[in-house]
Amino acid sequence: MSASVTVRVPAKVNVQLAVGAARPDGFHDLANVFLAVSLFDEVTATPADGLTVSCEGPDSDQVPLDRSNLAARAAELLAARAGIEPAVHLHIAKNIPVAGGMAGGSADGAGALLACDLLWKLDTPREELLEICAELGSDVPFSLVGGAALGTGRGEFLTPVDAGRFHWVFAVAEGGLSTPAVFREFDRLTAGTDVPAPEASPALLAALASGDADALAAVLPGSNGLQAAALSLRPQLADTLAAGADAGALAGLVSGSGPTTAFLVRDAESAAKVAAALEASGTCRATRVTSSPAPGATAVS
Numbered sequence: 001m002s003a004s005v006t007v008r009v010p011a012k013v014n015v016q017l018a019v020g021a022a023r024p025d026g027f028h029d030l031a032n033v034f035l036a037v038s039l040f041d042e043v044t045a046t047p048a049d050g051l052t053v054s055c056e057g058p059d060s061d062q063v064p065l066d067r068s069n070l071a072a073r074a075a076e077l078l079a080a081r082a083g084i085e086p087a088v089h090l091h092i093a094k095n096i097p098v099a100g101g102m103a104g105g106s107a108d109g110a111g112a113l114l115a116c117d118l119l120w121k122l123d124t125p126r127e128e129l130l131e132i133c134a135e136l137g138s139d140v141p142f143s144l145v146g147g148a149a150l151g152t153g154r155g156e157f158l159t160p161v162d163a164g165r166f167h168w169v170f171a172v173a174e175g176g177l178s179t180p181a182v183f184r185e186f187d188r189l190t191a192g193t194d195v196p197a198p199e200a201s202p203a204l205l206a207a208l209a210s211g212d213a214d215a216l217a218a219v220l221p222g223s224n225g226l227q228a229a230a231l232s233l234r235p236q237l238a239d240t241l242a243a244g245a246d247a248g249a250l251a252g253l254v255s256g257s258g259p260t261t262a263f264l265v266r267d268a269e270s271a272a273k274v275a276a277a278l279e280a281s282g283t284c285r286a287t288r289v290t291s292s293p294a295p296g297a298t299a300v301s
């Protein structure tokens with residue numbers, strides 16, 4: 001019998017993020033078109049006496065190792081439902097930027113949930129796993145499912161959508177941005193205006209399904225409703241977006257709440273060139289070359 005289970009989980013970019021007005025519970029209704037990209041964290045669950053977390057990777061010093069870690073919270077919630085002790089060590093191999101708008105914490109939560117479910121042989125129905133994900137956070141259900149999906153409600157109700165293959169370069173910023181702070185800035189910037197109910201764009205969904213990079217590039221500008229708020233809190237991101245455009249990206253946008261920026265490029269060759277130019281521009285800390293769609297949480301051992 002294997003002594004541990006490792007699950008690989010993708011990062012995401014939001015090709016559309018339509019944001020409604022703040023709800024009474026403080027959340028915002030969204031039309032959130034999620035796309036999983038080939039940048040992965042890995043979560044390994046190993047039997048242990050208690051619940052512990054460790055993390056390795058370039059940003060690992062920014063990851064909490066206590067029970068506030070979403071991976072630990074996932075193990076606790078699953079164990080409580082099953083009526084067992086969360087006796088597991090969770091090791092996170094982290095590649096997804098922390099507090100970068102790429103759902104890295106959500107990925108680890110979904111990864112830990114699946115890893116513990118397999119380790120403890122619980123065989124929890126998919127629907128129940130998705131309920132636990134939604135309890136962990138708005139983005140966590142999508143991390144489990146991956147691919148491409150429209151998220152409604154606060155992003156937790158998912159409908160799969162068609163997506164062709166696309167190539168992306170991500171520019172990782174220095175430091176993170178707090179998701180609640182970006183939503184608060186959205187509220188400040190839209191105060192006194194009529195914020196329409198969020199709706200997925202049929203043109204964007206058609207472009208996503210077509211796999212035609214030029215068609216998707218044409219509809220990406222303005223598709224992220226949090227971009228103005230992220231730029232307001234981090235004006236330097238405008239320089240990164242300009243550097244990506246100068247480097248030949250077909251389109252650029254802030255990834256979710258930022259501060260990572262995402263650049264749609266034509267192919268793998270163009271991705272390498274755009275990544276090199278972005279790194280040389282001095283407007284970002286690092287780059288990651290990816291493609292989409294990527295699968296959701298998947299056991300690899």
Ligand SMILES: C[C@@](CO)(OP(=O)(O)O)[C@H](O)COP(=O)(O)OP(=O)(O)OC[C@H]1O[C@@H](n2ccc(N)nc2=O)[C@H](O)[C@@H]1O
Pocket residue numbers: 014017026027028029030032100101102103104106136137138139140153154155179180183255256257258
């Ligand atoms: C903005 C998005 C876009 O996919 O992700 P990031 O770009 O940060 O990764 C998500 O909506 C983030 O989802 P997630 O990071 O899971 O957020 P949660 O833990 O559920 O909520 C954190 C906080 O963000 C705000 N929040 C989140 C989701 C939502 N629909 N409305 C909100 O106002 C609330 O202030 C909430 O207290």
Ligand SMILES: Nc1ncnc2c1ncn2[C@@H]1O[C@H](COP(=O)(O)OP(=O)(O)O)[C@@H](O)[C@H]1O
Pocket residue numbers: 062063064068069070071092097098099100101102103104105106108109176177179257258
């Ligand atoms: N496993 C985890 N990985 C990263 N951050 C985590 C994790 N668990 C909890 N966090 C907390 O969540 C915050 C948001 O992290 P993250 O999910 O990476 O960003 P974003 O919400 O922008 O996608 C971090 O600053 C950190 O305090």
